[in-house]
Amino acid sequence: MFSKSKINDPAHKSDADTSSTAAPSNSAPAAPKQSEFKASAPKAKPPASVLSSDLHITGNLKTTGDIQVEGTVEGDIRAHLLTIGETATIKGEVIADDVVINGRIVGRVRGLKVRLTSTARVEGDIIHKTIAIESGAHFEGSVQRQDDPLNPGAKSAPAQKPNPAS
DSSP: OOOHHHHHOTTHHHHHHHHHHHSOGGGSTHHHHHHHHHHTOOOOOOOOEEEOTTOEEESOEEOSSEEEEOSEEESOEEEEEEEEOTTOEEESOEEEEEEEESSEEESOEEEEEEEEOTTOEEESOEEEEEEEEOTTOEEESOEEEOSOTTOTTTTTHHHHSHHHHO
């Protein structure tokens, strides 16, 4: 009954004004409802960003998506899912919901789920909610469990709450 060309036609408004007196008014609201459905289409999750083994980055990386590092990064990394490849070297702090370490990290690791595979080499502290360390992984540092490891101030937050109340 409705065609897309009539809806988008600039002369359609003048036709609607003349037709609204002759036609029922329920035909006009149908056009906006069609455009509402187009605007609410779900977005697909983008694939992980891959930093190849020949790439050397000096600086911080921050994303709400996934990163797979195969090269060298000198700086901090923040992501949703971070995969450190076997050839990768990270010198800096790593913060992610999920961290899978196959390569080398020199620095602090913060994650809800942290996994060190048999080829992992970590020199630094790990702050986690859950952790898995496979046989053969090399780890030098301390391990600390926190309910909210992604928030650096999570440990001191409960101590500050009683002070303003008193």
